[in-house]
Amino acid sequence: MIENWIKKNTFHYSEFWDVLELIRVKEEKNLKISVCIPTLNEEKTIGKEIVILRSELMDRYKLIDELVVIDSGSTDKTREVAKSFGAEVYLSADILPTQGFKRGKGENLWKAIYQLEGDIICYVDADISNIHPRFVTGLVAPLIYRDTIHYVKAFYDRPITHSSGIRSSGGGRVTEILVRPLFSLFFPELTALIQPLSGEYAVRREVLEKISFPIGYGVETSHLMDVHKKWGLDAFAQTDIEERVHRNQTTNALGKMSFGILQSFLSRMKSYGMVNSLPSMETLYRQFQVEDKEYKQITHEIHEVERPPMIEIPEYREKFKIQ
Numbered sequence: 420m421i422e423n424w425i426k427k428n429t430f431h432y433s434e435f436w437d438v439l440e441l442i443r444v445k446e447e448k449n450l451k452i453s454v455c456i457p458t459l460n461e462e463k464t465i466g467k468e469i470v471i472l473r474s475e476l477m478d479r480y481k482l483i484d485e486l487v488v489i490d491s492g493s494t495d496k497t498r499e500v501a502k503s504f505g506a507e508v509y510l511s512a513d514i515l516p517t518q519g520f521k522r523g524k525g526e527n528l529w530k531a532i533y534q535l536e537g538d539i540i541c542y543v544d545a546d547i548s549n550i551h552p553r554f555v556t557g558l559v560a561p562l563i564y565r566d567t568i569h570y571v572k573a574f575y576d577r578p579i580t581h582s583s584g585i586r587s588s589g590g591g592r593v594t595e596i597l598v599r600p601l602f603s604l605f606f607p608e609l610t611a612l613i614q615p616l617s618g619e620y621a622v623r624r625e626v627l628e629k630i631s632f633p634i635g636y637g638v639e640t641s642h643l644m645d646v647h648k649k650w651g652l653d654a655f656a657q658t659d660i661e662e663r664v665h666r667n668q669t670t671n672a673l674g675k676m677s678f679g680i681l682q683s684f685l686s687r688m689k690s691y692g693m694v695n696s697l698p699s700m701e702t703l704y705r706q707f708q709v710e711d712k713e714y715k716q717i718t719h720e721i722h723e724v725e726r727p728p729m730i731e732i733p734e735y736r737e738k739f740k741i742q
Contacts, residue, residue, distance in 0.1 A: 420652070421611045428568070428656040429613075432557030438480045441556065445482065445563050452559055453485040453537030456506070457527035461545035462495040468543070468550045469504040475552045483555065485535055488545075489514070489527045497545075509534055515734060521724055525638035532627050532729045533738065539563075540627060544618035549664040557658040558621035569626045569654040570646050574614035575663040591616065597677045598640055601684055605693065608652045609643055616640070619660070626650070628730040633723040636676040637683025641725075644687050671706055675719055678704040682723040 435441060445452065454472060458465060469486065476483040488501040488508045501508045512520035514530040528542060539562050541555050558571045594616050602609040609615065616639050630645040632638055646654055668676070682700055689697050702722040708715050729735050 421608060424608075424611050424652055424655075428561075428653070430557070430561060430656065430658045432553040432658055432660055435556050435560035438476075438482060438552075438556060441560055441563055442480060442482055448563070450539060450563065451484045451537045452482060452539045452541065453487065453531075453535040454483050454541045454543060454555055455528070455531040455535060456486075456488045456501075456543050456545050457491070457524050457531070458488055458493060458497050458501070458545040459491040459524075460493045460495045460497060462493070462497045462500050464548055464550075465497055465545050466500045466504050468545065468547060469501055469506045471550045472543075472552065472555060473505050476555055482559070485537060487531070487535055489531050489534065491522055491524075491527055515732065517734065518726075518732065521634045521726075523634035523638075524636075525632045525634040526726065528638060529632035529634075529726045529729065532624065533732070533735050538624050539621055540624060541621040542619065546666045547663060549662060553660055554619055554663075555621075557660055558619060561656040561658065562621055562623060565656075567653060568656045569623045569650055570642070570656075571621045572612055572614065572655065572657045573617045573619035573660045573663075574612075574657055575617070575660040593673050593677055593680070597680060605688065606644065606647065609647055611652065612643065612655065612657055614657075615643055617663075619663075626654075628735070629728050631728055632726040633679070633683045634726060635721065635723055636679030637723045640680050641683045641687060644684070648691065674706060675704055675721060678719075679721050679723050682721070683725075686723070686725075 456465065456468060465488065472483065473486055477486060486506050488506045489511050490498050490508065491511050498508050511527050511530050514534050531540060539559055541559055543554055547554065554573065558573055561568045561571050591614055594614060598615055599610060626646060630642060633641050685697055685700065688694050702720055704719045704721050706717045708717055730741065
């Protein structure tokens with residue numbers, strides 16, 4: 420089954436070179452496409468991303484209807500830079516104020532469902548230094564052309580940047596050390612996704628509004644598990660974007676990410692009835708650092724609080740006239 424899925428649901432971005440044809444089919448189906456860039460202190464790369472995507476996919480070609488930055492509260496000039504290059508910019512805390520504000524990428528993605536108007540929402544991370552229109556066209560095209568596909572993930576090489584240049588590397592350390600082993604053990608169909616934790620993906624609104632969102636690191640893994648449970652493997656597709664150059668995380672940062680992912684993964688196993696019970700899970704992640712031969716344990720509070728499906732929020736139902 421996995422082999423058949425890979426053959427029919429795995430694409431290369433170059434297959435969708437004809438942007439005019441994409442636009443024709445999009446308009447024929449009366450679809451609206453929104454691009455969301457979630458940000459926190461990304462002043463160095465956000466300007467280039469907006470310039471490239473806006474000039475190529477809004478001005479030159481009319482594929483994108485909205486290009487929106489949703490910010491978690493940057494302390495640098497991210498919001499000012501984004502506005503100066505023509506993006507709509509919102510503070511996450513200002514969206515759905517009755518629901519409060521929780522800091523995290525997942526929170527931004529969740530609030531984007533309310534703020535944006537598109538039938539298809541394409542999420543693109545803000546730290547991509549080799550941004551290109553393919554990061555959008557390669558993801559929205561399968562949704563435009565095939566109504567049976569609901570959720571499209573990007574995959575790519577992730578080279579590691581050094582002072583001497585760039586050397587090729589597989590990247591995706593948390594994927595290969597944590598998520599792929601977990602999927603292999605408990606959800607083998609999801610191993611068909613080459614880069615399950617990629618931050619670039621496009622999804623139909625009718626799917627996004629029906630799934631819950633961990634506010635932090637567990638959001639991508641949880642999405643895949645929930646969409647698979649509700650709609651099956653055939654709802655997914657993936658597109659080869661070839662290469663993504665970005666800021667690489669430290670091993671300590673990846674440990675915190677893994678801690679959040681594990682919380683969400685285990686919670687879902689319980690909610691799916693795959694385990695009878697779980698002990699209470701700690702929310703303090705513990706690491707060590709050594710300074711002048713003194714060993715200090717450093718703790719980080721990481722609690723994967725979950726936002727409910729957006730369709731349950733009264734303001735959302737009112738805005739989109741859902742009875």
